[in-house]
Amino acid sequence: MKYEFKTAEELIGLTKKYKIEISEVAKMYESERANKSVAFVRGQMKTVRDVMYEAVRKGIKSTHRSEWTGSGGDAYKLYNSLKKLGSMMGNKVTIRAMSYALAVSEQNAVMGKIVAFPTAGGAGVIPGVLFSCAEHFHAGKRRLLKGMFTASAIGLIIAERASLSAAKAGCQAEVGAAVAMAAAGLTEMRSGTPEQCLDAAAIGLKSYLGLVCDPLGGLVEVPCIKRNAIGTMAAIGASDMAMSGIKSKVPFDQVVSSMNNIAKNMSSKFRETALGSLAITKTGNDVKRKLGLKVTEEI
Numbered sequence: 001m002k003y004e005f006k007t008a009e010e011l012i013g014l015t016k017k018y019k020i021e022i023s024e025v026a027k028m029y030e031s032e033r034a035n036k037s038v039a040f041v042r043g044q045m046k047t048v049r050d051v052m053y054e055a056v057r058k059g060i061k062s063t064h065r066s067e068w069t070g071s072g073g074d075a076y077k078l079y080n081s082l083k084k085l086g087s088m089m090g091n092k093v094t095i096r097a098m099s100y101a102l103a104v105s106e107q108n109a110v111m112g113k114i115v116a117f118p119t120a121g122g123a124g125v126i127p128g129v130l131f132s133c134a135e136h137f138h139a140g141k142r143r144l145l146k147g148m149f150t151a152s153a154i155g156l157i158i159a160e161r162a163s164l165s166a167a168k169a170g171c172q173a174e175v176g177a178a179v180a181m182a183a184a185g186l187t188e189m190r191s192g193t194p195e196q197c198l199d200a201a202a203i204g205l206k207s208y209l210g211l212v213c214d215p216l217g218g219l220v221e222v223p224c225i226k227r228n229a230i231g232t233m234a235a236i237g238a239s240d241m242a243m244s245g246i247k248s249k250v251p252f253d254q255v256v257s258s259m260n261n262i263a264k265n266m267s268s269k270f271r272e273t274a275l276g277s278l279a280i281t282k283t284g285n286d287v288k289r290k291l292g293l294k295v296t297e298e299i
């Protein structure tokens, strides 16, 4: 296949060889791989965008609380704080990005429809970052799709060379991966070079290396929902750094190798089992008792 890549080095090589952006390589590769037309692949990504948008739209209006952890309604609160920006430290773009991320993650917690991009647990970061920044740029739908294709290329490399599964690699593989993907996608939307996109992804992912998966009661709610919101700030920051000319000392491929190394050495207590960290605090154990789950340890 002409456009196949498994590493960032190969991806950059293809952008140079064909003189195209990362989003174009990702689109062409998907078209080749699926044996579908480019128009079909674009259409699929538009569907993804529309489902994400609907989750954001519903989530920012919802005050629905989940049954077990009582999560929910935070997207509504934060989105409404946009009316009193003078009393907030974040700006319009970051507060909106966080509320959108909360919106999607809260929809996930109440069984609403979301896109697991890259996973259900990390589904809030990419729409949060890309939609909020697209509103800021008054970007057309085409530019938004470019960001999404670039994000998908980064996700593919992580999946190929490490993992996108919390059961294998902890939360670095869910929220961490989503931060890297969003940072690169946003950087291409800002007309960053392919190298800048990879620097943004590396800076983003490095900041999440080693993050454990420790959901209360094994439910994708606490700390997952707020972790998505904070992830948007990390992605925007990583993109700002890359766009300022700051480079990642460790190239993206090596950051992914590092993530894989951590995953191989990570105790199963921190890989989606709810047997460590926040999941075994008193609060975590109260959720377990409510769910009728066995409590084995408390910290």
Ligand code: SF4
Pocket (backbone or CB within 6 Å): 121, 122, 166, 170, 171, 172, 174, 175, 212, 213, 214, 215, 219, 220, 221, 222, 223, 224, 227, 272
């Ligand atoms: S804590 Fe675990 S379940 Fe929650 S987002 Fe992270 S990886 Fe997913």
